[in-house]
Amino acid sequence: MDRGAWKMDLEVSEPIDFGSGDHQHLFRKAADAYTGGKSVRSYGTVPSTQEPQQARGNPHSKAGRRADTYVVPISPETTTDDINPGPFSETAVRRAFIVKVFFLLSIQLLITGAIVSLFVFCKALRSWVIKNPWFNYTLLPAFFVIFIVLACCGKLRRQVPANYILLGLFTVLQGLLLGTVSVFYNAEEVLWATGATALVTLSLSLFALQTKWDFTLLNGMLFVLLFVLIIYGIILIFIRSYWLHLLYAGLGTVIFSLYLVMDVQLMVGGRHHHSDLDPEEYVFAALNIYMDIINLFLFILQLIGMGR
Template sequence: MANWSDPRPRAAPFGTTATGARTEAYDAGLRAYMLSVYNYMASAVLLSGIVALLFAWGGESSPAAQIMMGGGLLKYVIIFAPLAIVFGMSFGQGRMSTGTMQVLFWSFAVLMGLSMSTIFLVYSGTSIAGAFFATASGFAALSLYGYTTKRDLSAFGTFLIIGVVGLLVASIVNMFLQSGVMGLVISAIGVLLFAGLTAYDTQRTKSLYAQVAGTDMVGKVVIMSALSLYLDFINMFMFVLRLFGGSRN
């Protein structure tokens, strides 16, 4: 996500006094801003879950089984389209309107639901529910830590992002090796990396408010921040499920 610049570098930050003290207006605005981010993120997770469940409805005769498990061009379109949207939003946010970014955000959530639909064909409902609630609990605690901690997590975030790149490379390699042990190691590391990123992205989301509050950039920052936290949650959930999930059979 781009680092937004304060258009008024010589002025006191929005909602602060000349001495740097925060005002009640600033605190109220920050709470509304963070609530909006979490509402977007939670709604997108819910939408993806509903789409995934409906797409997999019917088991072996479901669209998910026919398309996602059966192969074909459409399968790869569904898999890679969300990635294309993320890149498009990240690099094109300066030129896009808030409305356009909202459309892309909800389209992303739907496509992610289609892509994840196979979990209902592979894992038991109990495993999926257990992984979801475990992830939700961990996400809430880590996000609260990121919001309240006074420690600067910037350097920690850089390390985590590098780790995610390494994890992606290892995952691609294991697609050819098909190593069960390596898969478990990747999943365990993935849980830790995205747990850390949850705290980092929460702190970054909070800090961005001071830069964009009172400007027309707030809506875009809310959407991009929700997207980052959505990705943290979904990736952590998928890695937890791969580690502890039980097969339907």
């Protein structure tokens, strides 16, 4: 018999012990086959007691072989978020969070608007505030104390009802401070600034919800710009220049408009890079958006006042 007439096509497999880590070569070979475009080899286990004569009887037939095939799915789009889902993995949790934030924000804006209206339309109160500047200086320490507590004490702003009480006091103090500022403007200017702020806020909020741009990545840059704005404002205390004040108001409007878009995207979360707010941080989220709107109102009020 001619030995060259026989061509043996044998596949030797060994039992795989998953406990000892022998299966790791399957993952490496599957990844190489996926990335390199090569065909994936099958790795099976056959009984060690199989007789050699069965292979020689039909060398090209694999129907008689019994193999356990292990399929390893490799996905290039797998991320750590799929392995460790965040606190907003459920849609209902995110929806409840957004409803709480907008509810608190609406109440804050209504309270602030009511307080500012008293200072704008009550002539006796306007005259008293102008004649007694100490009232404004008395409000500032209390305002900053509560603001620091809400910003730095994470456990306290998550506790009910302490978080609601602090947020209510902060809103009242902010409304009083805005009222003391509004007395130096005409009622018409304040109304125009209120309408412009409402229009800008609505437009930017819709833009933040629809755009594919991720403004949460601008957090560091906006912090630097805010620091520059603060230094710029301190310098303007000693410099009386119309154009420098106009540039200051315009720069502040742009910065807090970007902050508003970023904070809205942080609240909505989803596909954005930085969306690591806790579901219990609805007070903090409402506070951020509220401060963006208030600062935006102040800078728009300056622009309107300087323009008129």
